Amino acid sequence: MENCQQSSTAEIVTVDVQKAKDLIHSGYPYLEVRTEEEFKKGHVGAEKILNIPYMFFKPEGRMKNPKFVEEVSAAYNKDDHLVVGCQSGARSLKASTDLVNAGFKHVYNMDGGYAAWVENGFSVKKPSTEMPGEIVTVDVHKAKDLIHSGYPYLEVRTEEEFKKGHVDAEKIVNIPYMFFKPEGRMKNPKFVEEVLAACNKDDHLVVGCQSGARSLKASTDLVNAGFKHVYNMDGGYAAWVENGFPVKKPSAAL
Incomplete structure:
Protein backbone atom coordinates (compact mmCIF):
# COMPACT_ATOMS: atom_id res chain seq x y z
CA MET A 1 0.00 0.00 0.00
CA GLU A 2 1.34 3.43 -0.89
CA ASN A 3 2.17 5.57 2.13
CA CYS A 4 1.83 8.78 0.15
CA GLN A 5 -1.26 9.66 -1.86
CA GLN A 6 -2.51 12.63 -3.83
CA SER A 7 -5.45 14.25 -2.06
CA SER A 8 -8.50 15.29 -4.03
CA THR A 9 -7.49 18.85 -3.17
CA ALA A 10 -4.90 19.85 -5.79
CA GLU A 11 -1.25 19.90 -4.78
CA ILE A 12 -1.84 18.83 -1.20
CA VAL A 13 -0.02 15.59 -0.50
CA THR A 14 -1.55 13.53 2.29
CA VAL A 15 1.00 11.24 3.93
CA ASP A 16 0.52 8.54 6.53
CA VAL A 17 2.00 9.07 9.96
CA GLN A 18 5.08 6.92 9.27
CA LYS A 19 5.99 8.98 6.20
CA ALA A 20 5.28 12.17 8.15
CA LYS A 21 7.69 11.04 10.86
CA ASP A 22 10.38 10.38 8.26
CA LEU A 23 9.90 13.83 6.74
CA ILE A 24 9.96 15.54 10.15
CA HIS A 25 13.08 13.67 11.24
CA SER A 26 14.77 14.54 7.96
CA GLY A 27 14.38 18.22 8.88
CA TYR A 28 11.00 19.28 7.46
CA PRO A 29 9.25 21.79 9.75
CA TYR A 30 6.13 20.53 11.49
CA LEU A 31 3.22 22.99 11.52
CA GLU A 32 0.90 22.09 14.39
CA VAL A 33 -2.55 23.58 13.79
CA ARG A 34 -4.34 22.47 16.95
CA THR A 35 -5.21 24.99 19.64
CA GLU A 36 -2.58 26.23 22.06
CA GLU A 37 -4.38 24.37 24.86
CA GLU A 38 -4.18 21.07 22.96
CA PHE A 39 -0.56 21.70 22.05
CA LYS A 40 0.46 22.31 25.67
CA LYS A 41 -1.00 18.98 26.77
CA GLY A 42 1.34 17.12 24.42
CA HIS A 43 2.67 17.31 20.89
CA VAL A 44 4.82 15.64 18.28
CA GLY A 45 8.48 15.42 19.31
CA ALA A 46 9.92 17.48 16.46
CA GLU A 47 13.04 19.64 16.36
CA LYS A 48 11.42 22.22 14.08
CA ILE A 49 7.87 22.77 15.29
CA LEU A 50 5.52 25.74 15.37
CA ASN A 51 1.99 25.94 16.76
CA ILE A 52 -0.35 28.18 14.77
CA PRO A 53 -3.99 27.26 15.49
CA TYR A 54 -6.29 26.86 12.52
CA MET A 55 -9.33 27.13 14.76
CA PHE A 56 -10.12 28.45 18.21
CA PHE A 57 -12.53 26.69 20.54
CA LYS A 58 -14.82 29.34 22.00
CA PRO A 59 -17.80 28.94 24.37
CA GLU A 60 -20.04 29.77 21.40
CA GLY A 61 -18.37 27.14 19.24
CA ARG A 62 -15.41 26.70 16.89
CA MET A 63 -14.09 29.78 15.15
CA LYS A 64 -11.57 29.76 12.32
CA ASN A 65 -8.40 31.74 12.96
CA PRO A 66 -8.85 34.70 10.56
CA LYS A 67 -5.08 35.34 10.53
CA PHE A 68 -3.97 31.75 10.02
CA VAL A 69 -2.41 32.16 6.55
CA GLU A 70 -0.94 35.52 7.52
CA GLU A 71 0.73 34.02 10.61
CA VAL A 72 2.10 31.05 8.68
CA SER A 73 3.39 33.39 5.96
CA ALA A 74 5.23 35.39 8.61
CA ALA A 75 7.00 32.24 9.84
CA TYR A 76 7.66 30.33 6.60
CA ASN A 77 8.44 30.90 2.96
CA LYS A 78 6.08 29.59 0.30
CA ASP A 79 8.87 27.34 -1.01
CA ASP A 80 9.33 25.64 2.37
CA HIS A 81 8.35 21.99 2.71
CA LEU A 82 5.80 21.85 5.55
CA VAL A 83 4.28 18.88 7.33
CA VAL A 84 0.91 19.97 8.71
CA GLY A 85 -0.83 18.15 11.53
CA CYS A 86 -3.74 18.43 13.96
CA GLN A 87 -5.51 15.94 16.22
CA SER A 88 -7.08 13.64 13.63
CA GLY A 89 -6.20 15.05 10.22
CA ALA A 90 -9.41 17.02 9.59
CA ARG A 91 -8.26 20.51 10.57
CA SER A 92 -4.84 19.97 9.03
CA LEU A 93 -6.46 19.11 5.67
CA LYS A 94 -8.43 22.35 5.72
CA ALA A 95 -5.35 24.26 6.84
CA SER A 96 -3.28 22.65 4.07
CA THR A 97 -5.94 23.62 1.52
CA ASP A 98 -5.79 27.25 2.63
CA LEU A 99 -2.00 27.24 2.45
CA VAL A 100 -1.92 25.76 -1.07
CA ASN A 101 -4.52 28.28 -2.19
CA ALA A 102 -2.30 31.01 -0.74
CA GLY A 103 0.63 29.85 -2.86
CA PHE A 104 2.52 27.41 -0.63
CA LYS A 105 4.06 24.83 -2.95
CA HIS A 106 5.07 21.89 -0.74
CA VAL A 107 2.43 21.00 1.83
CA TYR A 108 2.18 17.54 3.41
CA ASN A 109 -0.96 16.81 5.41
CA MET A 110 -0.34 14.21 8.15
CA ASP A 111 -3.20 11.71 7.93
CA GLY A 112 -4.54 10.66 11.34
CA GLY A 113 -2.87 13.57 13.10
CA TYR A 114 -1.46 13.53 16.62
CA ALA A 115 -3.81 10.68 17.57
CA ALA A 116 -2.19 8.40 14.99
CA TRP A 117 1.27 9.60 16.03
CA VAL A 118 0.61 8.60 19.64
CA GLU A 119 -1.06 5.33 18.62
CA ASN A 120 2.11 4.36 16.76
CA GLY A 121 4.25 5.05 19.80
CA PHE A 122 6.28 7.81 18.18
CA SER A 123 8.11 10.35 20.35
CA VAL A 124 6.03 13.07 21.97
CA LYS A 125 6.71 16.00 24.24
CA LYS A 126 4.49 16.57 27.23
CA PRO A 127 4.63 18.98 30.14
CA SER A 128 6.86 17.69 32.91
CA THR A 129 4.98 15.90 35.66
CA GLU A 130 8.10 15.60 37.73
CA MET A 131 7.53 16.61 41.31
CA PRO A 132 9.76 19.30 42.78
CA GLY A 133 12.88 18.02 44.48
Missing part, protein backbone atom coordinates in the same frame (compact mmCIF):
# COMPACT_ATOMS: atom_id res chain seq x y z
CA GLU A 134 12.65 16.82 48.07
CA ILE A 135 15.01 17.39 50.95
CA VAL A 136 16.24 14.13 52.43
CA THR A 137 17.81 14.47 55.87
CA VAL A 138 20.37 11.74 56.48
CA ASP A 139 22.37 10.87 59.58
CA VAL A 140 26.10 11.42 59.56
CA HIS A 141 26.86 7.75 58.80
CA LYS A 142 24.70 7.78 55.67
CA ALA A 143 26.18 11.15 54.69
CA LYS A 144 29.70 9.68 54.97
CA ASP A 145 28.71 6.76 52.75
CA LEU A 146 27.24 9.11 50.13
CA ILE A 147 30.29 11.38 50.19
CA HIS A 148 32.73 8.47 49.93
CA SER A 149 30.69 7.04 47.02
CA GLY A 150 31.40 10.26 45.11
CA TYR A 151 28.57 12.65 45.99
CA PRO A 152 29.79 16.25 46.21
CA TYR A 153 29.79 17.77 49.70
CA LEU A 154 28.48 21.32 49.87
CA GLU A 155 29.84 22.98 52.99
CA VAL A 156 27.70 25.98 53.92
CA ARG A 157 29.57 27.24 56.98
CA THR A 158 31.57 30.45 56.77
CA GLU A 159 35.00 30.53 55.19
CA GLU A 160 36.51 31.11 58.65
CA GLU A 161 34.84 28.00 60.08
CA PHE A 162 35.85 25.98 57.02
CA LYS A 163 39.52 26.94 57.33
CA LYS A 164 39.65 25.75 60.95
CA GLY A 165 38.68 22.25 59.86
CA HIS A 166 36.21 20.48 57.59
CA VAL A 167 34.93 17.14 56.35
CA ASP A 168 37.57 15.21 54.44
CA ALA A 169 35.83 14.80 51.07
CA GLU A 170 37.27 14.39 47.60
CA LYS A 171 34.56 16.60 46.09
CA ILE A 172 33.95 19.55 48.38
CA VAL A 173 32.99 23.17 47.87
CA ASN A 174 32.53 25.87 50.50
CA ILE A 175 29.72 28.31 49.78
CA PRO A 176 28.58 30.08 52.95
CA TYR A 177 24.86 30.26 53.57
CA MET A 178 25.36 33.00 56.15
CA PHE A 179 28.02 35.52 57.02
CA PHE A 180 28.84 36.43 60.62
CA LYS A 181 29.07 40.22 60.82
CA PRO A 182 29.68 42.47 63.83
CA GLU A 183 26.02 43.48 63.57
CA GLY A 184 24.87 39.85 63.51
CA ARG A 185 24.23 37.01 61.07
CA MET A 186 23.45 37.93 57.48
CA LYS A 187 22.21 35.52 54.84
CA ASN A 188 24.38 35.26 51.74
CA PRO A 189 22.19 36.94 49.09
CA LYS A 190 24.02 35.13 46.29
CA PHE A 191 23.99 31.67 47.84
CA VAL A 192 21.79 29.94 45.25
CA GLU A 193 23.48 31.81 42.39
CA GLU A 194 26.91 30.65 43.59
CA VAL A 195 25.78 27.04 43.98
CA LEU A 196 24.31 27.13 40.46
CA ALA A 197 27.69 28.27 39.15
CA ALA A 198 29.39 25.28 40.77
CA CYS A 199 26.79 22.51 40.54
CA ASN A 200 24.01 21.30 38.25
CA LYS A 201 20.41 20.94 39.39
CA ASP A 202 20.59 17.21 38.65
CA ASP A 203 23.65 16.70 40.87
CA HIS A 204 23.27 14.69 44.08
CA LEU A 205 24.47 17.04 46.82
CA VAL A 206 25.21 16.37 50.47
CA VAL A 207 24.80 19.66 52.34
CA GLY A 208 26.37 20.28 55.73
CA CYS A 209 27.10 23.02 58.24
CA GLN A 210 28.15 22.98 61.92
CA SER A 211 25.06 21.43 63.49
CA GLY A 212 22.50 20.88 60.72
CA ALA A 213 20.47 24.08 61.15
CA ARG A 214 21.99 26.22 58.40
CA SER A 215 22.27 23.26 56.05
CA LEU A 216 18.55 22.56 56.40
CA LYS A 217 17.72 26.15 55.45
CA ALA A 218 20.25 26.02 52.61
CA SER A 219 18.79 22.72 51.37
CA THR A 220 15.30 24.24 51.39
CA ASP A 221 16.49 27.15 49.24
CA LEU A 222 18.19 24.78 46.79
CA VAL A 223 15.12 22.58 46.38
CA ASN A 224 12.96 25.66 45.86
CA ALA A 225 15.42 26.74 43.16
CA GLY A 226 14.97 23.45 41.31
CA PHE A 227 17.71 21.17 42.70
CA LYS A 228 16.34 17.63 42.62
CA HIS A 229 18.63 15.58 44.87
CA VAL A 230 19.55 17.31 48.11
CA TYR A 231 20.71 15.45 51.23
CA ASN A 232 20.91 17.45 54.44
CA MET A 233 23.51 16.06 56.86
CA ASP A 234 21.89 15.89 60.28
CA GLY A 235 24.17 16.99 63.09
CA GLY A 236 26.61 18.67 60.72
CA TYR A 237 30.36 18.88 61.17
CA ALA A 238 29.99 18.52 64.94
CA ALA A 239 28.45 15.05 64.52
CA TRP A 240 31.09 14.15 61.93
CA VAL A 241 33.90 14.97 64.38
CA GLU A 242 32.09 13.28 67.29
CA ASN A 243 31.98 10.04 65.29
CA GLY A 244 35.71 10.21 64.59
CA PHE A 245 35.32 10.49 60.83
CA PRO A 246 38.27 11.92 58.84
CA VAL A 247 38.70 15.68 58.78
CA LYS A 248 41.09 18.13 57.21
CA LYS A 249 42.64 20.86 59.36
CA PRO A 250 45.27 23.50 58.70
CA SER A 251 48.81 22.25 59.01
CA ALA A 252 50.29 22.65 62.48
CA ALA A 253 53.82 22.57 61.10
CA LEU A 254 56.34 24.56 63.11
Whole structure:
Protein backbone atom coordinates (compact mmCIF):
# COMPACT_ATOMS: atom_id res chain seq x y z
CA MET A 1 0.00 0.00 0.00
CA GLU A 2 1.34 3.43 -0.89
CA ASN A 3 2.17 5.57 2.13
CA CYS A 4 1.83 8.78 0.15
CA GLN A 5 -1.26 9.66 -1.86
CA GLN A 6 -2.51 12.63 -3.83
CA SER A 7 -5.45 14.25 -2.06
CA SER A 8 -8.50 15.29 -4.03
CA THR A 9 -7.49 18.85 -3.17
CA ALA A 10 -4.90 19.85 -5.79
CA GLU A 11 -1.25 19.90 -4.78
CA ILE A 12 -1.84 18.83 -1.20
CA VAL A 13 -0.02 15.59 -0.50
CA THR A 14 -1.55 13.53 2.29
CA VAL A 15 1.00 11.24 3.93
CA ASP A 16 0.52 8.54 6.53
CA VAL A 17 2.00 9.07 9.96
CA GLN A 18 5.08 6.92 9.27
CA LYS A 19 5.99 8.98 6.20
CA ALA A 20 5.28 12.17 8.15
CA LYS A 21 7.69 11.04 10.86
CA ASP A 22 10.38 10.38 8.26
CA LEU A 23 9.90 13.83 6.74
CA ILE A 24 9.96 15.54 10.15
CA HIS A 25 13.08 13.67 11.24
CA SER A 26 14.77 14.54 7.96
CA GLY A 27 14.38 18.22 8.88
CA TYR A 28 11.00 19.28 7.46
CA PRO A 29 9.25 21.79 9.75
CA TYR A 30 6.13 20.53 11.49
CA LEU A 31 3.22 22.99 11.52
CA GLU A 32 0.90 22.09 14.39
CA VAL A 33 -2.55 23.58 13.79
CA ARG A 34 -4.34 22.47 16.95
CA THR A 35 -5.21 24.99 19.64
CA GLU A 36 -2.58 26.23 22.06
CA GLU A 37 -4.38 24.37 24.86
CA GLU A 38 -4.18 21.07 22.96
CA PHE A 39 -0.56 21.70 22.05
CA LYS A 40 0.46 22.31 25.67
CA LYS A 41 -1.00 18.98 26.77
CA GLY A 42 1.34 17.12 24.42
CA HIS A 43 2.67 17.31 20.89
CA VAL A 44 4.82 15.64 18.28
CA GLY A 45 8.48 15.42 19.31
CA ALA A 46 9.92 17.48 16.46
CA GLU A 47 13.04 19.64 16.36
CA LYS A 48 11.42 22.22 14.08
CA ILE A 49 7.87 22.77 15.29
CA LEU A 50 5.52 25.74 15.37
CA ASN A 51 1.99 25.94 16.76
CA ILE A 52 -0.35 28.18 14.77
CA PRO A 53 -3.99 27.26 15.49
CA TYR A 54 -6.29 26.86 12.52
CA MET A 55 -9.33 27.13 14.76
CA PHE A 56 -10.12 28.45 18.21
CA PHE A 57 -12.53 26.69 20.54
CA LYS A 58 -14.82 29.34 22.00
CA PRO A 59 -17.80 28.94 24.37
CA GLU A 60 -20.04 29.77 21.40
CA GLY A 61 -18.37 27.14 19.24
CA ARG A 62 -15.41 26.70 16.89
CA MET A 63 -14.09 29.78 15.15
CA LYS A 64 -11.57 29.76 12.32
CA ASN A 65 -8.40 31.74 12.96
CA PRO A 66 -8.85 34.70 10.56
CA LYS A 67 -5.08 35.34 10.53
CA PHE A 68 -3.97 31.75 10.02
CA VAL A 69 -2.41 32.16 6.55
CA GLU A 70 -0.94 35.52 7.52
CA GLU A 71 0.73 34.02 10.61
CA VAL A 72 2.10 31.05 8.68
CA SER A 73 3.39 33.39 5.96
CA ALA A 74 5.23 35.39 8.61
CA ALA A 75 7.00 32.24 9.84
CA TYR A 76 7.66 30.33 6.60
CA ASN A 77 8.44 30.90 2.96
CA LYS A 78 6.08 29.59 0.30
CA ASP A 79 8.87 27.34 -1.01
CA ASP A 80 9.33 25.64 2.37
CA HIS A 81 8.35 21.99 2.71
CA LEU A 82 5.80 21.85 5.55
CA VAL A 83 4.28 18.88 7.33
CA VAL A 84 0.91 19.97 8.71
CA GLY A 85 -0.83 18.15 11.53
CA CYS A 86 -3.74 18.43 13.96
CA GLN A 87 -5.51 15.94 16.22
CA SER A 88 -7.08 13.64 13.63
CA GLY A 89 -6.20 15.05 10.22
CA ALA A 90 -9.41 17.02 9.59
CA ARG A 91 -8.26 20.51 10.57
CA SER A 92 -4.84 19.97 9.03
CA LEU A 93 -6.46 19.11 5.67
CA LYS A 94 -8.43 22.35 5.72
CA ALA A 95 -5.35 24.26 6.84
CA SER A 96 -3.28 22.65 4.07
CA THR A 97 -5.94 23.62 1.52
CA ASP A 98 -5.79 27.25 2.63
CA LEU A 99 -2.00 27.24 2.45
CA VAL A 100 -1.92 25.76 -1.07
CA ASN A 101 -4.52 28.28 -2.19
CA ALA A 102 -2.30 31.01 -0.74
CA GLY A 103 0.63 29.85 -2.86
CA PHE A 104 2.52 27.41 -0.63
CA LYS A 105 4.06 24.83 -2.95
CA HIS A 106 5.07 21.89 -0.74
CA VAL A 107 2.43 21.00 1.83
CA TYR A 108 2.18 17.54 3.41
CA ASN A 109 -0.96 16.81 5.41
CA MET A 110 -0.34 14.21 8.15
CA ASP A 111 -3.20 11.71 7.93
CA GLY A 112 -4.54 10.66 11.34
CA GLY A 113 -2.87 13.57 13.10
CA TYR A 114 -1.46 13.53 16.62
CA ALA A 115 -3.81 10.68 17.57
CA ALA A 116 -2.19 8.40 14.99
CA TRP A 117 1.27 9.60 16.03
CA VAL A 118 0.61 8.60 19.64
CA GLU A 119 -1.06 5.33 18.62
CA ASN A 120 2.11 4.36 16.76
CA GLY A 121 4.25 5.05 19.80
CA PHE A 122 6.28 7.81 18.18
CA SER A 123 8.11 10.35 20.35
CA VAL A 124 6.03 13.07 21.97
CA LYS A 125 6.71 16.00 24.24
CA LYS A 126 4.49 16.57 27.23
CA PRO A 127 4.63 18.98 30.14
CA SER A 128 6.86 17.69 32.91
CA THR A 129 4.98 15.90 35.66
CA GLU A 130 8.10 15.60 37.73
CA MET A 131 7.53 16.61 41.31
CA PRO A 132 9.76 19.30 42.78
CA GLY A 133 12.88 18.02 44.48
CA GLU A 134 12.65 16.82 48.07
CA ILE A 135 15.01 17.39 50.95
CA VAL A 136 16.24 14.13 52.43
CA THR A 137 17.81 14.47 55.87
CA VAL A 138 20.37 11.74 56.48
CA ASP A 139 22.37 10.87 59.58
CA VAL A 140 26.10 11.42 59.56
CA HIS A 141 26.86 7.75 58.80
CA LYS A 142 24.70 7.78 55.67
CA ALA A 143 26.18 11.15 54.69
CA LYS A 144 29.70 9.68 54.97
CA ASP A 145 28.71 6.76 52.75
CA LEU A 146 27.24 9.11 50.13
CA ILE A 147 30.29 11.38 50.19
CA HIS A 148 32.73 8.47 49.93
CA SER A 149 30.69 7.04 47.02
CA GLY A 150 31.40 10.26 45.11
CA TYR A 151 28.57 12.65 45.99
CA PRO A 152 29.79 16.25 46.21
CA TYR A 153 29.79 17.77 49.70
CA LEU A 154 28.48 21.32 49.87
CA GLU A 155 29.84 22.98 52.99
CA VAL A 156 27.70 25.98 53.92
CA ARG A 157 29.57 27.24 56.98
CA THR A 158 31.57 30.45 56.77
CA GLU A 159 35.00 30.53 55.19
CA GLU A 160 36.51 31.11 58.65
CA GLU A 161 34.84 28.00 60.08
CA PHE A 162 35.85 25.98 57.02
CA LYS A 163 39.52 26.94 57.33
CA LYS A 164 39.65 25.75 60.95
CA GLY A 165 38.68 22.25 59.86
CA HIS A 166 36.21 20.48 57.59
CA VAL A 167 34.93 17.14 56.35
CA ASP A 168 37.57 15.21 54.44
CA ALA A 169 35.83 14.80 51.07
CA GLU A 170 37.27 14.39 47.60
CA LYS A 171 34.56 16.60 46.09
CA ILE A 172 33.95 19.55 48.38
CA VAL A 173 32.99 23.17 47.87
CA ASN A 174 32.53 25.87 50.50
CA ILE A 175 29.72 28.31 49.78
CA PRO A 176 28.58 30.08 52.95
CA TYR A 177 24.86 30.26 53.57
CA MET A 178 25.36 33.00 56.15
CA PHE A 179 28.02 35.52 57.02
CA PHE A 180 28.84 36.43 60.62
CA LYS A 181 29.07 40.22 60.82
CA PRO A 182 29.68 42.47 63.83
CA GLU A 183 26.02 43.48 63.57
CA GLY A 184 24.87 39.85 63.51
CA ARG A 185 24.23 37.01 61.07
CA MET A 186 23.45 37.93 57.48
CA LYS A 187 22.21 35.52 54.84
CA ASN A 188 24.38 35.26 51.74
CA PRO A 189 22.19 36.94 49.09
CA LYS A 190 24.02 35.13 46.29
CA PHE A 191 23.99 31.67 47.84
CA VAL A 192 21.79 29.94 45.25
CA GLU A 193 23.48 31.81 42.39
CA GLU A 194 26.91 30.65 43.59
CA VAL A 195 25.78 27.04 43.98
CA LEU A 196 24.31 27.13 40.46
CA ALA A 197 27.69 28.27 39.15
CA ALA A 198 29.39 25.28 40.77
CA CYS A 199 26.79 22.51 40.54
CA ASN A 200 24.01 21.30 38.25
CA LYS A 201 20.41 20.94 39.39
CA ASP A 202 20.59 17.21 38.65
CA ASP A 203 23.65 16.70 40.87
CA HIS A 204 23.27 14.69 44.08
CA LEU A 205 24.47 17.04 46.82
CA VAL A 206 25.21 16.37 50.47
CA VAL A 207 24.80 19.66 52.34
CA GLY A 208 26.37 20.28 55.73
CA CYS A 209 27.10 23.02 58.24
CA GLN A 210 28.15 22.98 61.92
CA SER A 211 25.06 21.43 63.49
CA GLY A 212 22.50 20.88 60.72
CA ALA A 213 20.47 24.08 61.15
CA ARG A 214 21.99 26.22 58.40
CA SER A 215 22.27 23.26 56.05
CA LEU A 216 18.55 22.56 56.40
CA LYS A 217 17.72 26.15 55.45
CA ALA A 218 20.25 26.02 52.61
CA SER A 219 18.79 22.72 51.37
CA THR A 220 15.30 24.24 51.39
CA ASP A 221 16.49 27.15 49.24
CA LEU A 222 18.19 24.78 46.79
CA VAL A 223 15.12 22.58 46.38
CA ASN A 224 12.96 25.66 45.86
CA ALA A 225 15.42 26.74 43.16
CA GLY A 226 14.97 23.45 41.31
CA PHE A 227 17.71 21.17 42.70
CA LYS A 228 16.34 17.63 42.62
CA HIS A 229 18.63 15.58 44.87
CA VAL A 230 19.55 17.31 48.11
CA TYR A 231 20.71 15.45 51.23
CA ASN A 232 20.91 17.45 54.44
CA MET A 233 23.51 16.06 56.86
CA ASP A 234 21.89 15.89 60.28
CA GLY A 235 24.17 16.99 63.09
CA GLY A 236 26.61 18.67 60.72
CA TYR A 237 30.36 18.88 61.17
CA ALA A 238 29.99 18.52 64.94
CA ALA A 239 28.45 15.05 64.52
CA TRP A 240 31.09 14.15 61.93
CA VAL A 241 33.90 14.97 64.38
CA GLU A 242 32.09 13.28 67.29
CA ASN A 243 31.98 10.04 65.29
CA GLY A 244 35.71 10.21 64.59
CA PHE A 245 35.32 10.49 60.83
CA PRO A 246 38.27 11.92 58.84
CA VAL A 247 38.70 15.68 58.78
CA LYS A 248 41.09 18.13 57.21
CA LYS A 249 42.64 20.86 59.36
CA PRO A 250 45.27 23.50 58.70
CA SER A 251 48.81 22.25 59.01
CA ALA A 252 50.29 22.65 62.48
CA ALA A 253 53.82 22.57 61.10
CA LEU A 254 56.34 24.56 63.11
